[in-house]
Amino acid sequence: MASHTGTGSCLCGTVKYQVDNSAESVLHCHCWMCRKQHGAAFATWAFYPIGRFRLLAGTEALQTYISSEKVGRTFCRECGSSLFFAPPEFPKRLTAVWVAAGTLDGEPGRKPDSHIFVSCKAAWYAITDDLPQSAE
Ligand SMILES: [Zn+2]
Ligand SMILES: [Zn+2]
Structure with a gap:
């Protein structure tokens, strides 16, 4: 696989980060928590293993909402971007x-x-691609 370095940022630009190589997984999550958090039909998450992710700026602006026992959802306190x-x-x-x-x-x-948690999918959104779907 070709090496690939990418950057990311929040809406206001305070938070900047870098990822190395391609994501190991990319999932469309339709669970109700992702929908609420993103204010969208679903959230798309890209997975990077430890060592492939680095914060470049804005660490002080990060805030984490602990949405369940083992999971935090971190966002920019300045602009509200889900990160x-x-x-x-x-x-x-x-x-x-x-x-x-x-x-x-x-x-x-x-x-x-793939699409995950399609059992909680927003009724008003129809999945129109051929990606695999799992209920949870
Ligand atoms: Zn921001
Ligand atoms: Zn989710």
């Missing part, structure tokens, strides 16, 4: 991280793999 989905200790300790793919400045280097 990361990771264990609650992130970003104090860097971990593997799911990046909100819409905040990448480029592309994740990989096509979306």
Whole structure:
């Protein structure tokens, strides 16, 4: 696979990050928490293992909402952009991280793999692609 370095940022530009190589997985998540958090029909998350993700700027603007026991959803306090989905200790300790793919400045280097949590899908949204779907 070709090496690929990409950057990402929030809407206001305070938070900047870098990812190395292609995402290892890209998922469209239709769960109700992702829908609420993103204010959208679904969230697209790109997975980067530990060591492939680095914060470049704006760490002080990051705020994390602990949405369940082992998961934090990190956003920019200045502009509200949804950014990361990771264990609650992130970003104090860097971990593997799911990046909100819409905040990448480029592309994740990989096509979306599948739709997940389609059992909670918004009734007003119809999936029209041929990607695999899982209920959870
Ligand atoms: Zn921001
Ligand atoms: Zn979700």
